[in-house]
Amino acid sequence: MSIRFIDAGLQTSVQDLGRTGMMRYGVSQGGAADPLAARLGNLLLGNPPHNPVLEVTLIGPRLEFQCDISLVVTGARFTLTLDGESVENDQVIQARRGSVLNFGQLLSGTRAYIAFAGQMALTRIFDSFSTHLQSGFGGCGGQPLKKGDLIRFEETRTVADRQLREEHRLRYTGHPRLRVVAGAEETLFSGETLERFYTQAFRVTPQSNRMGIRLTGEPLHCAARTQIISSGLCPGTIQVPPDGDPIIAFVEGQTIGGYPRIAHVISADQHLLGQLKANDRISFEKVSLARAHEILAGKSALLNQLTAEYSCHSASD
Amino acid sequence: MKAAFSIVTNGDSALDIRFDAEPSEALSRHITALAQAIEAQQWQGVRELIPAYQCLTVCYDPLLCDSPQLSARLEILANRHPEVSASKSDQSRLIRIPVCYAPEFAPDMQAVSAHTGLSAEQIIARHTAPRYLVHMLGFTPGFLYLGGLDPLLHCPRKATPELRVPAGSVGIGGSQTGIYPQATPGGWQIIGRTPVALFRPGHNRPFVAEPLDRIEFYPIDSEAFERFDPDTFSTRPQEPAA
Structure with missing residues (x-):
């Protein structure tokens, strides 16, 4: 029971929802860059939310199945085929022994997720299967998958055909407006600089990765950068280094940061960061802390509702 | 210790x-104690506690805990100025880390020598003399923030960081000294290398040290570097002569 990588794609890795409680040792949370997309795939298959999935980045793999297994592709849209027949995101795909799933052209977004109705035979490190690409551990030997690699499954299942309803499918525009709350050092920036931050569209640069999303635009200058107290750096935090180009800390970011923090992408919108690629344009809209928490509660309630809805379906299959 | 703070x-x-105070051993002890006190409360939704030189970051799940309430609780706890528990003080260890300062591992020794006016021998002597305090871990997995570098060894970072510094490299950056746990880009002046792995994921002891532990460096030659056994944390005996 395994899948074989005929081609691995640009950066395909095993991810789940990451690690908690290890930041004090310098280990960032990691996990799926777009955890919402990853969860939707598991949800459709009746898997627990942290079942490991494959994260596909920009160029997808070509996979051969050596067992019958149901799977779901979510997140970024590619031209997808199973044995040459077109298949779609957000619905159960039934692979048979010998089937080949091919990722063709990228249509929208950056990262797709492949969830499987089964359990990969991998070792947990710090209670997670996630590949920490910056530090080289977890997943399959701490590395992205390579051509010829096999992933073995401990058990596989097939589930009935099922799909996400149209209104629950995620779409990626390449120019999202991300909601933020004020950063811990917002007051160190002048009114003019803050105005510049909230009114321009920043370009995502090619140096962006799971560690950080690097932006460029009209530079932001900070009045007093000498007096910053280093502290815990969480995903979503937007730091401004001396060159004035902001960096959004991402899932594999450093755990301690010392640059002034102008703003913080709200938790509810962080999944959109996983779908950014070079030359996308993003802008920021400020909300209050209370509003940020309300939006998160709203998204979480929707996810719970979907989980209930699709698990009902699964019980009646 | 009574320490003024803001949340x-x-x-x-x-x-x-x-905390308003400058970084110090007393402040690191206070921050460690406060982290222990918070942990002992087992508050639902507290996900991460990240100590730094002058700050303790408390990460929470907004779905499980209310921010103003958490802030109020933290304020009460921080005002009680907790002490490091006896068990933690007892656990504070001295960890001796071998460093090979041989030229093949010390590409920037000459630069440090030129900056400090000290010979390589003097640099090694001053680098191995202190018992450094582990203030915290962070930045990358297993990286130790050490306090106690001899002021005569302070040396500016490189203007242009190296693209790849090998794992185990021991360097000086400004007033800090430390070890690169992984091969990464880096701007510190590299004066040696340790065979100790600072981060061993999947092992029962994945990190070499905890906050408040003491680190002492001791010099080894290239041969001992090769024979170092990371499992026993000691140099393997030489093979008996045939």
Whole structure:
């Protein structure tokens, strides 16, 4: 029971929802860059939310199945085929022994997720299967998958055909407006600089990765950068280094940061960061802390509702 | 220790408890004690506690805990100025880390020598003399923030960071000294290398040290470097002569 990588794609890795409680040792949370997309795939298959999935980045793999297994592709849209027949995101795909799933052209977004109705035979490190690409551990030997690699499954299942309803499918525009709350050092920036931050569209640069999303635009200058107290750096935090180009800390970011923090992408919108690629344009809209928490509660309630809805379906299959 | 502090929001899912005092051993002990005290409360939704020189970051799940309430609770706890528990003080260890300062591992020894006016021997003597305090871990997995570098060894970072510094490299950056746990880009002046792995994921002891532990460096030659056994943390005996 395994899948074989005929081609691995640009950066395909095993991810789940990451690690908690290890930041004090310098280990960032990691996990799926777009955890919402990853969860939707598991949800459709009746898997627990942290079942490991494959994260596909920009160029997808070509996979051969050596067992019958149901799977779901979510997140970024590619031209997808199973044995040459077109298949779609957000619905159960039934692979048979010998089937080949091919990722063709990228249509929208950056990262797709492949969830499987089964359990990969991998070792947990710090209670997670996630590949920490910056530090080289977890997943399959701490590395992205390579051509010829096999992933073995401990058990596989097939589930009935099922799909996400149209209104629950995620779409990626390449120019999202991300909601933020004020950063811990917002007051160190002048009114003019803050105005510049909230009114321009920043370009995502090619140096962006799971560690950080690097932006460029009209530079932001900070009045007093000498007096910053280093502290815990969480995903979503937007730091401004001396060159004035902001960096959004991402899932594999450093755990301690010392640059002034102008703003913080709200938790509810962080999944959109996983779908950014070079030359996308993003802008920021400020909300209050209370509003940020309300939006998160709203998204979480929707996810719970979907989980209930699709698990009902699964019980009646 | 009585330490003035303020609580600041750090994004929508973390609070920073910032202390007014300058970094010191006393402040690191206080921050460690406070982290222990918070942990002991077992508050639902507290996900991460990240100590730094002058700050303790408390990450929370906004779905499981209310930010103003958490902030109020943290304020009460921080005002009680907790002490490091006896068990933690007892656990504070001295960890001796071998460093090979041989030229093949010390590409920037000459630069440090030129900057400090000290010979390589003097640099090694001054680098191995102190018992450094582990203030915290962080930045990358297993990286130790050490306090106690001899002021005569302070040396500016490189203007242009190296693209790849090998794992185990021991360097000086400004007033800090430390070890690169992984091969990464880096701007510190490299004066040696340790065979100790600072981060061993999957092992029962994945990190070499905890905050408040002491680190002492001791010099080894290239041969001992090759024979170092990371499992026993000692140099393997030489093979008996045939």
